[in-house]
Amino acid sequence: MALPLIFLSSGLLATALTGSSLASQHDVTDGPYVFAPDRKPDNASWICHSEHKQTHIDSPKVLRPENCGELPQPTLHELKNTVEADSFSGVDTIVAFSDVHGQYDVMHTLLRNQGVIDKDDNWALGKAHLVITGDMFDRGPQINEVLWLVYQLDKQAQEAGGRLHLLMGNHEQMVLKGDLRYIHPRYKVTEELTDRKYDALYGTETELGQWLRSKHTLVKINDMLFMHGGISPDWLETDLTISKANNLYREHIDTPKQEIKQSELLNFLFYKNGPTWYRGYFKGKNMLNEKQIDQLLAHFGVNHIVVGHTSQDRVLGRFNNKIIAIDSSIKRGESGELLWVEDGKLSRGLYQGGKVSLTSDQD
Template sequence: MASLCLNSLLLPPCSLPRKVTETSASLSSSYPALSTTGTSSSRSTGGALKPIVINGDPPTFVSAPGRRIVAVGDLHGDLDQARSALEIAGVLSSDGQDLWTGGETVLIQLGDVLDRGEEEIAILSLLHSLDIQAKAQGGAVFQVNGNHETMNVEGDFRYVDSGAFDECSDFLAYLEDHQYDWENAFLGWIGDSKRWREDRKLSQNHWGPWNLVKRQKGVIARSILLRPGGPLACELARNAVVLKINDWVFCHGGLLPRHVAYGVERMNNEVSYWMKGLSEDDTSPNFPFVATKGYDSVVWNRLYSRDMRGLEDYQINQIQSVLEETLQSLGAKAMVVGHTPQTTGVNCKYNCSIWRVDVGMSSGVLNSRPEVLEIAENKARVIRSKRDVFSELQAVDYTTQFGFADSAELDGYSHQFQENDHV
């Protein structure tokens, strides 16, 4: 059994220098672009696609020429539903072997893997495994952090499922069994987590005092893994909060003009440094308020994803102006967000400048049918199942010019339409 002492447990530190500068140079890298057959409808004529080029660390601006892009919304600890979504997206084998079948496809997951379900680390392990496989075929897997990722790193465990605390305890013991070799343990967990969960349930003792001790161990294990500088927090620190792929912007809640003015790469770096427990002067790292705290932060904003019923025309026009100003400042055609469950399924609004992809698929939320957004050959469509496709639209026509109000007025206006619940 792994030791559960916060101060004595030895885990590998985050792989970033202890000293950081106020601005950092972009990290550019390329994935191989291998020729595959029949896996991407967006192949250019004449051979293999050009390599994927990534700028920023965490990734912020990505050029993925000719790639098919699929976007998956909030997963909230439900591994079965996550697998179903990835299968209908065409990137995961249906034989239970967890193999990448997307070829040169780019997969983007919109955050909120954590909370409300009991197989969070298993989902993160699966996405990590798929990323490695995708890179070998010229594809890629990206994640953005949502409000539930930032809440957990902050130590807010209010929405943690009891089974997720157990998974943290199990994974910490599993990590010890692997001599704290993080990469091997994290990659292997998707294959071994089911056995650990079944063994735990077989040996479960329902004696009240023992359950209390078990719960306390789970809380401590989660704190070890997810505190700033903890190994799972460092893994999350690899992800952006805002990611632009080609002409599309992806974030969990929603981007506003003031966020763009602040700097998307700056926000990504600040969140990453905070999650890794890093700072400029070796003191406690600064909390990244602009990205992660408040009703209008990037991970909490619901301005674009809330129900439009009951809004007056002038209010809708004002929100659309905010959205168009944001997209124009980034040179983007459309934005894709999660965060707010859409009871009607994946949908677009504001002349399809915004796509909302959180369908509440987790059994801990709405337990709804998984749906994904596919972007290919300048077209977007929603995939409900392998045989059920609807809402095919021309992505190239999404951006329209609108008059813009004063940015201070717009930021103040967004306050009127924010919900402060912790979904």
């Protein structure tokens, strides 16, 4: 008699071969992962103490199952797919930070203490613009908590006449392309229990995946240009504009790496010295000088370039604040800072509250 065939996913096959599951070894609570085929939210997956649960979505608010911790209960919105402008002028107040890497508690405390959100975690900046220069993903243990809070604030900011700009960093690009080297171990449990690779949980048929794919990689506000890594002199050898680059990033975020590598322009944008990877404003033999910085500023018609990606102990000014580094090492899970720009005045927003003037490290 022929034996039945049983097909296992790669994750389940690995479990079968080792004889034990990750879920049996760890108590993980995670989610929600909202699936939205045809851009219509349908169901949500939750991990409740290492048990996979699913809920049907029949209202904008996604309700978590019982005994599932304090996971986000987001209110979904149709604005998630909107591609916003990537250049703004006449903005009185700008706030910026970067590189959260799943450290929700630090981000939450910083935003509360700086009055970016109120006691109920709602947008409190009115018509101001908040810029996050990428790297919400990887390393830390609370990626979804970070993303759902930012998702909520994105809608509330628009309703208040302000804006939230979540820019794509190299780790967003890595995860969406299936490079999962840096995910926290707890998400291996989520992969096993949902029988989906981690990147598929943010795929094109998910609520957060669609939202992320609408985002820019660069944005210009007043006299400031924001991105994750930095603008290298190589940009000046291309015919790129901010809008053209943003469109290429969105168009090719799901293009396989081997195809990206075959295009000189795409290879520059996604890898090499492109805006999500460049570190040439800081220490090293290839660090730019002030004359080269001035050439980049003149090309874009700005006075400041604001970047994350390269870790600092605080919000840091370089080259007389022409370069502003806002990766204040939130990723360490201990503290962090914000950049405040109020009527052109530059300040550091401190973790415990309060502000101090931003002075350049060369002053």
